[in-house]
Amino acid sequence: xxxxxxxxxxxxxxxxxxxxxxxxxxxxxxxxxxxxxxxxxxxxxxxxxxxxxxxxxxxxxxxxxxxxxxxxxxxxxxxxxxxxxxxxxxxxxxxxxxxxxxxxxxxxxxxxxxxxxxxxxxxxxxxxxxxxxxxxxxxxxxxxxxxx
Numbered sequence: 225x226x227x228x229x230x231x232x233x234x235x236x237x238x239x240x241x242x243x244x245x246x247x248x249x250x251x252x253x254x255x256x257x258x259x260x261x262x263x264x265x266x267x268x269x270x271x272x273x274x275x276x277x278x279x280x281x282x283x284x285x286x287x288x289x290x291x292x293x294x295x296x297x298x299x300x301x302x303x304x305x306x307x308x309x310x311x312x313x314x315x316x317x318x319x320x321x322x323x324x325x326x327x328x329x330x331x332x333x334x335x336x337x338x339x340x341x342x343x344x345x346x347x348x349x350x351x352x353x354x355x356x357x358x359x360x361x362x363x364x365x366x367x368x369x370x371x372x
Contacts, residue, residue: 225280225281225282225289225291225314225321226280226281226282227278227279227280227342227344227353227354228279228280228281229278229279229354230276230277230278230279230342230353230354230356231247231250231276231277231356232250232251232252232274232275232276232340232356232358233247233248233249233250233251233274233275233277234248234249234251234273234274234275235248235249235273235275236248236275236277236324238322245277245322247277251274251358252357252358252359253358253359253360253361254270254272254330254358254359254360254361255361255363256270256332256360256361256362256363257362257363257364257365258362258363258364258365259364259365259366266333267305267331267332267333268331268332268333269329269330269331270329270330270331270332271329272327272329272330273326273327273328273329274326274327274330275324275325275326275327276295276324276325276327276340276342276356277322277323277324277325278293278322278323278325278342279320279321279322280312280314280320280321280322280323281319281320281321282314282318282319282321283319285314285316285317285318285319286316287316288313288314288315288316289313289314290311290312290313290314291311291312291313291314291344292309292310292311292312292344292345292346293309293310293312293323293342293343293344293345293353294307294308294309294310294342294343294344294345294350295307295308295309295310295325295340295341295342295343296339296340296341296343297330297331297338297339297340298338298339298340298341299332299333299334299336299338300333300334300336300337300338301333303333305331305332305333306330306331309345310323310325332360332362334360334362335360335361335362336359336360337357337358337359337360338357338358338359338360339355339356339357339358340355340356340358341354341355341356342354342355342356
């Protein structure tokens with residue numbers, strides 16, 4: 225199985241008649257507004273819904289094939305903040321394969337360039353397939369208190 229491309233987007237849609245995929249709102253950067261009183265001291269889980277969409281091909285499709293893929297979120301300092309595995313099973317006869325991975329929330333440790341690393345797990349070893357940059361910008365503001 226060969227990884228061809230991956231993209232981080234807000235959502236995707238597959239047309240049932242044509243089997244064409246549409247990717248909506250590609251994500252390269254996130255802008256986050258935080259209350260100054262709640263400034264980042266530790267990691268923060270931000271509420272965001274994303275999809276990591278990947279496209280795969282293979283030369284022969286004589287038998288079913290199983291692939292384990294790990295996605296890692298790495299902060300600007302190189303620390304892995306989140307990691308999740310997907311076991312992909314590709315049926316015999318299938319030469320092309322798309323995988324959509326839903327991401328519900330991201331953990332951040334501050335502003336900077338994060339990376340989503342996609343790695344294949346093969347015999348316990350990690351093989352890097354791709355690395356997608358994600359720039360995170362944080363703005364701090366003083367939130368107005370409601371008037372009583």
